[in-house]
Amino acid sequence: MHKSKKQSTHLPLFILVGVVLFILSNFIEELRVSQGTTIAVYVIAISSIILLTGYSGQVSLGHGALMAIGAYAAAVLRLEFNLPIILCFVAAVLAAAIGGLLLGMAAARLSGPYLAGTTLALAIGLPSLANQFPILGGEQGREFKVGPPDFEPEVVAAAEPLTFFGNVLSILDKLQTTLATGAWPGASPMSTYKWWFWIAALAALISMWTVRNILNSAYGRSWRAGRGNEVAAQLAGINTARSKVLAFTISAGIAGLAGALLAMSIGTVSPSAFPLALSFSLLTGAVLAGITTLGGVIIGSVILVAIPEIADVVAHRLGSSESVTTNLPGLIVSGLLILTVLFVPNGPVEQHRARKAKHEAAHSSTKK
Amino acid sequence: MQLLNTLLIGITAGSIYSLMAIAFVLVWRSTRVVNFAQAGMALLSTYFGYEAVSRLGSFWIALPVAMIGGAIFAALVELILMRLLVKHASSGPIAGVAPIIATLGLLGVIKSVVTMIWGGQDLRIVAPISNNGFTINGETLVFSPLKLLVLVVVMVLLIMLSILFQKTNLGLALRASAHAPEIARLSGVRVDAVRTLGWALAGAAGAVAGLFQTVNGNGNFSPDSIEFSLLLVSGFIAAVIGGLDSLLGAVLGGLFLGISISFVLMYVSSGLFFIAPFVILLIVLFVRPQGIIGVKAGRRA
Amino acid sequence: MSLNVSNLTVHHGAICAVNQVSLAVPTGGLAAIIGSNGAGKTTLLRALSGLNKPTSGVVNWMGQTITAEKPEKLVRMGISHVSEGKSVIPELTVRENLELGAIWRKDGKEMKESLSQVIEIFPRLGERISQRSDSLSGGERQMLAIGRAIMSKPKLLLLDEPSLGLAPLVVEQIFQTIRDLTTQMRLTVVLVEQNAMGALKIADLGIVLNLGKVVAVDHAQALIQDPAVRAAYLGY
Numbered sequence: 001m002h003k004s005k006k007q008s009t010h011l012p013l014f015i016l017v018g019v020v021l022f023i024l025s026n027f028i029e030e031l032r033v034s035q036g037t038t039i040a041v042y043v044i045a046i047s048s049i050i051l052l053t054g055y056s057g058q059v060s061l062g063h064g065a066l067m068a069i070g071a072y073a074a075a076v077l078r079l080e081f082n083l084p085i086i087l088c089f090v091a092a093v094l095a096a097a098i099g100g101l102l103l104g105m106a107a108a109r110l111s112g113p114y115l116a117g118t119t120l121a122l123a124i125g126l127p128s129l130a131n132q133f134p135i136l137g138g139e140q141g142r143e144f145k146v147g148p149p150d151f152e153p154e155v156v157a158a159a160e161p162l163t164f165f166g167n168v169l170s171i172l173d174k175l176q177t178t179l180a181t182g183a184w185p186g187a188s189p190m191s192t193y194k195w196w197f198w199i200a201a202l203a204a205l206i207s208m209w210t211v212r213n214i215l216n217s218a219y220g221r222s223w224r225a226g227r228g229n230e231v232a233a234q235l236a237g238i239n240t241a242r243s244k245v246l247a248f249t250i251s252a253g254i255a256g257l258a259g260a261l262l263a264m265s266i267g268t269v270s271p272s273a274f275p276l277a278l279s280f281s282l283l284t285g286a287v288l289a290g291i292t293t294l295g296g297v298i299i300g301s302v303i304l305v306a307i308p309e310i311a312d313v314v315a316h317r318l319g320s321s322e323s324v325t326t327n328l329p330g331l332i333v334s335g336l337l338i339l340t341v342l343f344v345p346n347g348p349v350e351q352h353r354a355r356k357a358k359h360e361a362a363h364s365s366t367k368k
Numbered sequence: 369m370q371l372l373n374t375l376l377i378g379i380t381a382g383s384i385y386s387l388m389a390i391a392f393v394l395v396w397r398s399t400r401v402v403n404f405a406q407a408g409m410a411l412l413s414t415y416f417g418y419e420a421v422s423r424l425g426s427f428w429i430a431l432p433v434a435m436i437g438g439a440i441f442a443a444l445v446e447l448i449l450m451r452l453l454v455k456h457a458s459s460g461p462i463a464g465v466a467p468i469i470a471t472l473g474l475l476g477v478i479k480s481v482v483t484m485i486w487g488g489q490d491l492r493i494v495a496p497i498s499n500n501g502f503t504i505n506g507e508t509l510v511f512s513p514l515k516l517l518v519l520v521v522v523m524v525l526l527i528m529l530s531i532l533f534q535k536t537n538l539g540l541a542l543r544a545s546a547h548a549p550e551i552a553r554l555s556g557v558r559v560d561a562v563r564t565l566g567w568a569l570a571g572a573a574g575a576v577a578g579l580f581q582t583v584n585g586n587g588n589f590s591p592d593s594i595e596f597s598l599l600l601v602s603g604f605i606a607a608v609i610g611g612l613d614s615l616l617g618a619v620l621g622g623l624f625l626g627i628s629i630s631f632v633l634m635y636v637s638s639g640l641f642f643i644a645p646f647v648i649l650l651i652v653l654f655v656r657p658q659g660i661i662g663v664k665a666g667r668r669a
Numbered sequence: 670m671s672l673n674v675s676n677l678t679v680h681h682g683a684i685c686a687v688n689q690v691s692l693a694v695p696t697g698g699l700a701a702i703i704g705s706n707g708a709g710k711t712t713l714l715r716a717l718s719g720l721n722k723p724t725s726g727v728v729n730w731m732g733q734t735i736t737a738e739k740p741e742k743l744v745r746m747g748i749s750h751v752s753e754g755k756s757v758i759p760e761l762t763v764r765e766n767l768e769l770g771a772i773w774r775k776d777g778k779e780m781k782e783s784l785s786q787v788i789e790i791f792p793r794l795g796e797r798i799s800q801r802s803d804s805l806s807g808g809e810r811q812m813l814a815i816g817r818a819i820m821s822k823p824k825l826l827l828l829d830e831p832s833l834g835l836a837p838l839v840v841e842q843i844f845q846t847i848r849d850l851t852t853q854m855r856l857t858v859v860l861v862e863q864n865a866m867g868a869l870k871i872a873d874l875g876i877v878l879n880l881g882k883v884v885a886v887d888h889a890q891a892l893i894q895d896p897a898v899r900a901a902y903l904g905y
Contacts, residue, residue, distance in 0.1 A: 053465060057464060059464075059465050059468055061404075061468075061472070106650055106653060106654070109653065109654075110653065112402075112464050112465070112468070113396075113401075113402035113467075113468060114608060114612075114653075116402065116404070116465075116468045117402060117404075117601075117604040117605070117608060117649075118646075118649060118650070118653070120404070120600070120601060120604070121601045121604070121605060121645055121646040121649055122646050124597050124598070124600075124601050124642055124646075125601075125642040125643035125644075125645065125646040125647075126643065126646075128639075128641070128642040128643060129643055131639055132637070132639050132640075276597060277476075280472055280475075280476060283469060283472065284473075287469055291465070323483060323484050323487050323488065324484045326483075326488075327480040327481075327483045327484045328480070330476055330479065330480040330483075331476070331477060331480035331481065331484070333476060334472075334473045334474070334475070334476025334477040334479075334480060335473070335477055336473075337469060337470075337472065337473035337476065338449070338470055338473035338474060338477065341453070341457055341466050341469050341470045341473065342452050342453060342456050342457060342470070343456060345456060345457040345463075345466060537768075537772050540761075540765055540768060540769055540772060541769075541772055543758075543760065543761065543765075544758055544761065544769050544772075547758050547759075547760045547761070548756075548758045550720065550752065550756075551752070551756050551757075551758055551769075552758075552769070553720075553739070553740045553741050554718065554720070554740050554744065554749070554750045554751075554752060554756070555744065555769045555770050555772060555773070555817065555821065556740075556741050556744035556745060556770075556772060556773030556821060557741060557769070557772060557773070558741050559741070
């Protein structure tokens, strides 16, 4: 039984969720659809934190910066070379992964608070580099509209590189068109929001599926071993430094994907889109999810997106002043972070599981 | 002349980082926590100072008010948040990251609440003396009476702190609790209270850092001022350079960082303001991972 | 009886380290607690000084119940604990380590007196008074640890394995010092030792602990003669 569980990759489940999301997206309001995109971006980014912190035991406060690397890589390639979206994503993942590799090499020598502080310095420092290179557009960033091909004929028209490369591009563009026009019968009209939601949801499902399988692989187990006790893991023949760097690289790549998605779905990239607060939010999401429960990322992401709305409602009910209203979401997120760490330190899902396991254990022992 | 200028600016900025680094070290020594809310506390104390200046009209009253306010607030944080943390989150996969997350959460809470109370706009604290540079041989330096004052006050505080630590029973209790809490308890030291005191001292040091960072800049500050993010990062980096466990190391680390940044900005590019500390940190970590004043256990412990 | 322990039980998580232990030490008496590794000796001592919280049972000192009091309070009541492994703080100087022992005492004059008293007992510490204590030898560190305890003017001294890791000659010296201190200062002493023979030789009372339980209590001299104790703990 154990064996079959280990081998199952839950692929059908992920496909089913994807289909359901696709159908749903055609029947709900545009605002919710765009929130769905944000949730998907968070799901991806938080999965990367869970992989890193929950499994490999390394803390990063700099994932916002890694997302920025992905976002800028995608934006520059799109704007300067007009690459198809899919290649932009691949490049974003690679660029962020390279950043993660370098950071991971430094990180493997550090632990706990040292690593947290180092990545914090990166989160504050890196986005400001945008001012150093004109191609990155400085403080106000760069705008680029990317939508479904039908909506943005000028973008497609501009893409006419030569020869073999051009052929590949046109095939990819056709694929996009098919995806874009394959709307559900009787559904809401096609929109950029919807289109981006599909891409984001697909990316989220693929990354969650990937992360899940990585965590269940030999690598995932070696990370957990290293997290529990580094010396013991080393004695068991695990190269903990290498496995830490690998975890950082993969995690960074996934964060890069999230960054590229975020930038492309809102159509701009600028330093202010990747503030320190973003890195903190991701960590909050991961803690709310339960730092070791991948399934919890959906909860964490939904909460992060829902909090500003809830805060808005609360503030209006109370008739608070504007400064209270605008700062309530931040207060709730931070407060929730503290409370979770104090009272549900391993996350709601894990807590529930532990309670259930305890209950079952008590049950089976009374049976005997 | 430019060289001297750069050096003096670096030392002034560095002395402020030193204070912040001391705050980190005091907290680390008393509870083995890196307090990422330190900059938030400094921000709050700066608002205390602002209130004192606008009501009482004197920077010299505002300084101790901010210090006392900062100390009390930090003590409360230790009494409430840190003790709960030890009680609830000291085991399981979260244990290693719980203090980091909790102090980050606190940073967020402080920032939100401060913005709710005082608003997000720039407020201004006027420096007690002129920030116009000294003139030597007809050439005007960037180094000003204000910068000299900052330097002097920080040095006086550092000397007072070192007397406290080296010459008093309280200092002995603080050091004993930091190095060997159990032996300290067996000798009759109320370690819990000493921990709270360590946080309070850190709060006071952070308050001075916050006020001086503000007046040493353009005098304006807001919850989102980049000065405070910079203070957080620079203070932390200075503490790490100094070995995180040593007060002397924190001072040297702060000065080293301040001077290095000053030289990078002057001779490389002024656009590297935010990335320079990170690069310096990485270089230090690779070249001398145990810090200037090395701790044997290193950073993996 | 000045120290009275009845039915003391201490748990380490799920493990019961000290199980229903009762013992009594008269004022001025030196009690040696011996037993093999893991017998619960250290845990018992730590429960007496407040470092470990007992699950149940009562500790009584000079007519006062002190069960589960904090160590920092017990020091003020005259109970000093020298914990296992030369408990000095290496980052502090010899003088600072000693002063730490008297830190809770308000008046400076008495503290100075205690300091000169300790230096009289351990002249070696006087010679090294300004050195950092990590420059001391193993024996000197043990002297410093005991010296620190004496600085707090104890009436009850709890010593955990003072002979650990020391050369035989130094061990003998330390044991002799403990015996002398007990007599001269009218101390009540509880000495936990792996070195059963050395401890029983200087003790008035011997207590044998096994798997958390008291298995024998007698005059120390009688225990040395006891064939079962000799076979199990004295090795001949």
